[in-house]
Structure formats: structure tokens, C-alpha cells
Amino acid sequence: MTALCDLSLTALSRALARGEHESSAATEACLARAADTKGLGAYLLIDAEGARRQAAAADLRCRAGQRLGPLDGVPLALKDIFLTAGLKTTCGSRILEDFVAPYDATVVRRLKDAGAVVLGKLSMDEFAMGSSNEHCAFGPAKNPWDPTRVPGGSSGGSAVAVASGSAFAALGTDTGGSIRQPAALCGVVGLKPTYGRVSRYGVIAFASSLDQVGPITKDVSDCALLLETIAGHDPKDSTSAPVLAASATEGLEAGVKGLKLGVPKEYFVAGIDPEVRTAVERAIATYAGLGADIVEVSLPHTEYAIATYYLIATAEASSNLARYDGVRFGLRRDPGRGVRDMYLQTRARGFGPEVKRRIVLGTYVLSAGYYEAYYDRAQKVRTLIRRDFAAAFAKADLLVTPTSPTPAFRLGARLADPLQMYLADIFTVGCNLAGIPGLSLPCGFANDGMPIGLQLLGPAWSEATLTRAGRAYEREHDWSRRRPPLARP
Amino acid sequence: MTTPKPPVQAEVLRIAALARLVLSDAEAEAMTPELAEILAHVAKLEEVDVTGVEATAHAVGFATPLRDDVSRPGLDLERALANAPERIGDGFGVPKILE
CATH class of the missing domain: 3.90.1300.10 (Amidase signature (AS) domain)
Known part of the structure; x- marks a missing residue:
């Protein structure tokens, strides 16, 4: 029962x-x-x-x-x-x-x-x-x-x-x-x-x-x-x-x-787990069987998405997190040496290592002398990534991709290497940079029993098409x- | 233009101070090579020709909306001060600002 x-x-x-x-x-x-x-x-x-x-x-x-x-x-x-x-x-x-x-x-x-x-x-x-x-x-x-x-x-x-x-x-x-x-x-x-x-x-x-x-x-x-x-x-x-x-x-x-479903060739390259690849390819075959037209598309700036994302996200975060200063709300640590020291001690005690890492990175890329090389350039590459998606959506109603290059990894496996952790976001960050909607739904399980996700991406305001396509797949399988x-x- | 050299430990501490963060020696020692690795990856963007490309600040561009300039109720004083680490009367208390 x-x-x-x-x-x-x-x-x-x-x-x-x-x-x-x-x-x-x-x-x-x-x-x-x-x-x-x-x-x-x-x-x-x-x-x-x-x-x-x-x-x-x-x-x-x-x-x-x-x-x-x-x-x-x-x-x-x-x-x-x-x-x-x-x-x-x-x-x-x-x-x-x-x-x-x-x-x-x-x-x-x-x-x-x-x-x-x-x-x-x-x-x-x-x-x-x-x-x-x-x-x-x-x-x-x-x-x-x-x-x-x-x-x-x-x-x-x-x-x-x-x-x-x-x-x-x-x-x-x-x-x-x-x-x-x-x-x-x-x-x-x-x-x-x-x-x-x-x-x-x-x-x-x-x-x-x-x-x-x-x-x-x-x-x-x-x-x-x-x-x-x-x-x-x-x-x-x-x-x-x-x-x-x-x-x-x-x-x-x-x-x-x-419905025209685009498969971005840059999302099926080295680094993707073979079981994830197989599950996603089977899902694409399911869509073909349901009467969707499958077309190949290209998102040529995919390999720059992680760099672009982590520059923009950390820059914005370093600015947003300036508000945690121990004055209006939240933790305060004040050893009694004036307001500047209160800020330093409060933030040192209140933030964890990943947040500190991103605040420092974001502050660095926004600081004098580095802004053009990093932040300004990332915003320009963001434009190229948006154009990639616009060109793909001229050929396809939606895109079909894996959500994550691998199934769930072991606790602790990537903690010592922040960059490796960041690189695993390769298939998801483009959606945020371009401002478009994305849906992830189950499309199978790896041999060790871990779930695998299928990602559907659509142009702005296409959520209804995304859920319709997701529902069509879901009716064919019991993964969900x-x-x-x-x-x- | 080319990407600058990654920061050394002293520079990491200087940048952290700009963000009003104080790092322990151990934190700065760990963070310096991590930032170098991340910045080495980010240097990939040098390969991209961005000549004449405009920057994207927001992907879905809407003009900042304006509303009528009329007063309306906001957060009341007690709720606004409820989370204050230090309250002085009807305001936020802060440590000495001038030495």
C-alpha cells in the first residue's frame, strides 16, 4: 500500500x-x-x-x-x-x-x-x-x-x-x-x-x-x-x-x-558519463517515436559558459553580500576595536569557506585593473552565449540535453577541488546566462541505482511548451x- | 588585452580586506592556489573575439519600471528593528566610527 x-x-x-x-x-x-x-x-x-x-x-x-x-x-x-x-x-x-x-x-x-x-x-x-x-x-x-x-x-x-x-x-x-x-x-x-x-x-x-x-x-x-x-x-x-x-x-x-527538438552537439562531448549519455539518447529516441522532429543544433560558445558564469555570479555575489555587516540584522562579532574591525570579524565568523572564496573572487574581478579583463569580457561573452541560444531556437522549438554530466557523486568527493565542482554545472549555467527556462525530469537510472536527469530548454516564456514536452515523455516511462x-x- | 597574473597570497589578503573579510593564514594559504586554478580556467575567455560585442547585464531586458511617487506603508519600526544586533532607542546601534 x-x-x-x-x-x-x-x-x-x-x-x-x-x-x-x-x-x-x-x-x-x-x-x-x-x-x-x-x-x-x-x-x-x-x-x-x-x-x-x-x-x-x-x-x-x-x-x-x-x-x-x-x-x-x-x-x-x-x-x-x-x-x-x-x-x-x-x-x-x-x-x-x-x-x-x-x-x-x-x-x-x-x-x-x-x-x-x-x-x-x-x-x-x-x-x-x-x-x-x-x-x-x-x-x-x-x-x-x-x-x-x-x-x-x-x-x-x-x-x-x-x-x-x-x-x-x-x-x-x-x-x-x-x-x-x-x-x-x-x-x-x-x-x-x-x-x-x-x-x-x-x-x-x-x-x-x-x-x-x-x-x-x-x-x-x-x-x-x-x-x-x-x-x-x-x-x-x-x-x-x-x-x-x-x-x-x-x-x-x-x-x-x-515539435522540433534540437540536440546541441556540444553537450555530447568528452566528460559526460556514458550511462548519462545513453539514457539521454534513449529519451531522444522516445521523443522521435512520439512524433517529434529531432534536429542537430550548435551552441558554439558552450565551452566558455562556466568561465563566464563564475565571473558574473561571483562579481554580483560580492556586491549582494556586502549587506551582511552586523548592523541591521544577522550575526555581529565586535571585539570593541571600532566599526571597521566589527565588519571584518563579523564577516570572518559568519561566512563559510565557499562564500568567502566567491566573495574574494568576485571582489578581485571587479577591482581596479581587472574589471575589463574579467567582468566586462564575461558580460560580452554572455551576449555571444545568448546569441547561440537565439540561433538554436530559430531551428528548434526546444533543446534536449543532459541536466548533469554525471549522476550523484560521493559526499566529499569534490570538496577539495572547487574548480571540478564548478565544471559539473556545464549543462545548466547557459540557461541562466541567457535568461531562458529549463526543465529537468528523470530519464532513467544508472547501473548503481542513481537517477539520471533529462534537461529541456526553451526560449523565454516557453514554460508551457516545456511542461507539455516533459509530460509527453513522462507518460511513456515510470521513472517519475x-x-x-x-x-x- | 591579456589576462593578468593570478594574485599571490599578500594580494589575496588585500582583496579580502577590500571585501571587509579577514582571512586566517590557513584560509589565505588554501585560497591562493584555488583562485589561481579558477583564474587559469577563466583565462579561456581570452580566446573569444569580443570586438564590437555589447555587454549583457540582464538577459531579459526590461526598462526599470516607474511607479507613482506616493507614500505607502512600509515595514513598521518594531519589525524593522527586531533583528538588530544592537538597538539604541529607535535606531541601530553601531560601534565607534571615528577613532
Whole structure:
């Protein structure tokens, strides 16, 4: 028998609407699963009392025939980067260890207004800087398919919670792959929407020209549903776009017949794990069998994407993180030697090694004498990368690629070599540099049982096409319905 | 133009100080070769001809939106000060600024 918390969000939502299940029972099932899987480290904070109260209110509305919509009563959790009024929001950092958010992020407000139950806050790499969740100041999260391996990052806790059934879905953020890569490594679905599609008001900033909010879910239908709730213009975020994009839930089942899918040849080169390559090639064959036209495309500047990304992201981060100065919020360390020393000691104590590394790198590339060689040049190459995608989308509706060049690696395997960790983001950073949307969904398992992710990329505002194509593939396979062994009842 | 030489340890400490970070000797010793390795990779960008290419600051270009200049309620004083490490009256307390 399937435990209640192993249902998809969509299945639970229907069951709640029909009165077959109650939100309180679904919430208890998630809390129990979170307790059973505590060792995976998905949650930094569980608000059991608040969740029970919200679930009881949802049950009352449902019984009175006043259900607010498909998310009413659905238990969800949030990467700890989203401000949640009255709850600690740490961003995985010691510098915000005791920070209690004074207001709700717009996306949190939208979820609450839709009746969703907020279970708690999920683990992440400190300030979203990392690809393994090992840079969380409060300990790593672990992959539910094999707890000796990383779950990916930076939204690692979000992917772990969804894969192991301790939340029906989660919100993450994606600056260079931080939603898609952990989704791929944990065998769940993750969407990075178009830059500007989802409000970032109340989302702690890492790299402001790249950051975007998106769902991590058990399947593509759940992803479309959650996107519809969080997307849309927000006057409180000046980068939120006043664009009415097509609905991701309508036409979800329309299939891919006649859709042109581009395969970028530069994404199938040395360095890609053979099992990942085979799984992705099989997925492409599945699409061909469903009536999609497969065409080869070229993204010639792919080999420069990592360098471009890490210059721009660290430069922006060094500026964004200047606000953690021990004055208005967060940690303060003051040995009594004046304000400058207070800044130095506070930041030295509050930030972890990866954050310090990126602040120093970002400060260096922006400093006098180096700006032109590094930052200015990276912004120009970014233009060329955008043009690559524009040219590819002139030939193809969507692109099909691997999400990550390898399945989940062992905890600790890449910690000693930051550059190797960065290079693993090769297939995901282009999407952020170009501002386009990207979807990762499961496309098989390696021989050692670790999930493999397929990435679909589309032009700006094409989320509806992405989820339609993702759903068409998902109907052909049961990858999304497989759950890790720890989650079996 | 060519990419500058990677920073030596003293320069790493100087850059960190610009970012108001103090690094321990062990941190600076570890970070110096890591930065050198990352900057060596980044030097790849020298291969790209960017003559006449404009810079991209934001990928999806929207003009900065303007709203009507009317006052509206913001964060109230108590909530704004609730996370302050030091509060003095209705303001944030800071250590001595002038020596």
C-alpha cells in the first residue's frame, strides 16, 4: 500500500477535493516521513505546529465547500532562502542563524493565499553557492537513493524532501542549475522559469541577473500546477516581467507531435558519463517515436559558459553580500576595536569557506585593473552565449540535453577541488546566462541505482511548451513514479 | 588585452580586506592556489573575439519600471528593528566610527 505522502501533489489535490483524504492526515504523513528520514538532513526547520494549524483550517474550508483551489491543504516546504514571516530564515549561513524574517516573500504569500500548508524550511548550500549541498553551514543533506552521495545543490534539501516524501513539493532557486541539478540527482522534476517570470521579492539574493525561483516536484503535472500559482507580475520586484505567458496547465497533455527538438552537439562531448549519455539518447529516441522532429543544433560558445558564469555570479555575489555587516540584522562579532574591525570579524565568523572564496573572487574581478579583463569580457561573452541560444531556437522549438554530466557523486568527493565542482554545472549555467527556462525530469537510472536527469530548454516564456514536452515523455516511462528505498512504507 | 597574473597570497589578503573579510593564514594559504586554478580556467575567455560585442547585464531586458511617487506603508519600526544586533532607542546601534 502506498503511504499518503507518496502520492503526487496532483493526486493528493484531487483526493482532497473529493473528500477522500484530509489535509491534516497528509500533513501528519509528511511530518512522520520527515521524522523517519531525519538522517537525510532535508529540513533545517520544521514548523509542525504552524503546519497543523494551516491544515486544520484547510480541512474546515474543504468541509464547508469553500476550497480555495488545487493547492488548498497541500503540504509543501521551502528552501531556506525564502523569507517566511515569523520563521527563521538562515540561507544555510551562520551569519543569518538567528534571523527571523519580518515578512513573507511574494511566492510564500501566494502559496499561503492558495491555502498551501508550509511544513518548514529546507537545507541548501550557504547563500545558494554550491552544487552538492555540502556547503550548508548546518551540515550536508544526503541523497535518498544512497545516503553516501550528495543530493546536488544548491536546493539539495528541496530535492531530498520531495524525493523522500516529506513534502509534496518544494520551492527552490536556480542561479546556475540549483533547481535542475539536485532534481536530476534525486530523481524528481525541477523547473527554472524564464528570468522575470516569478517574483524574487523576499528571496535572499545571490547573483541578481541570474537568480530565479521555481518548483521542485514529483512529476511534471505537479510542476505545471505549482508554477501557475507562483508565476506572474509582482510590482514589488522591479525585475518581475509584466508579461502574460501561456498557462502551463492548459494543453499539458497535448503531446509533442511535430515539435522540433534540437540536440546541441556540444553537450555530447568528452566528460559526460556514458550511462548519462545513453539514457539521454534513449529519451531522444522516445521523443522521435512520439512524433517529434529531432534536429542537430550548435551552441558554439558552450565551452566558455562556466568561465563566464563564475565571473558574473561571483562579481554580483560580492556586491549582494556586502549587506551582511552586523548592523541591521544577522550575526555581529565586535571585539570593541571600532566599526571597521566589527565588519571584518563579523564577516570572518559568519561566512563559510565557499562564500568567502566567491566573495574574494568576485571582489578581485571587479577591482581596479581587472574589471575589463574579467567582468566586462564575461558580460560580452554572455551576449555571444545568448546569441547561440537565439540561433538554436530559430531551428528548434526546444533543446534536449543532459541536466548533469554525471549522476550523484560521493559526499566529499569534490570538496577539495572547487574548480571540478564548478565544471559539473556545464549543462545548466547557459540557461541562466541567457535568461531562458529549463526543465529537468528523470530519464532513467544508472547501473548503481542513481537517477539520471533529462534537461529541456526553451526560449523565454516557453514554460508551457516545456511542461507539455516533459509530460509527453513522462507518460511513456515510470521513472517519475519510482521512489527511493527509504521512502517505501 | 591579456589576462593578468593570478594574485599571490599578500594580494589575496588585500582583496579580502577590500571585501571587509579577514582571512586566517590557513584560509589565505588554501585560497591562493584555488583562485589561481579558477583564474587559469577563466583565462579561456581570452580566446573569444569580443570586438564590437555589447555587454549583457540582464538577459531579459526590461526598462526599470516607474511607479507613482506616493507614500505607502512600509515595514513598521518594531519589525524593522527586531533583528538588530544592537538597538539604541529607535535606531541601530553601531560601534565607534571615528577613532
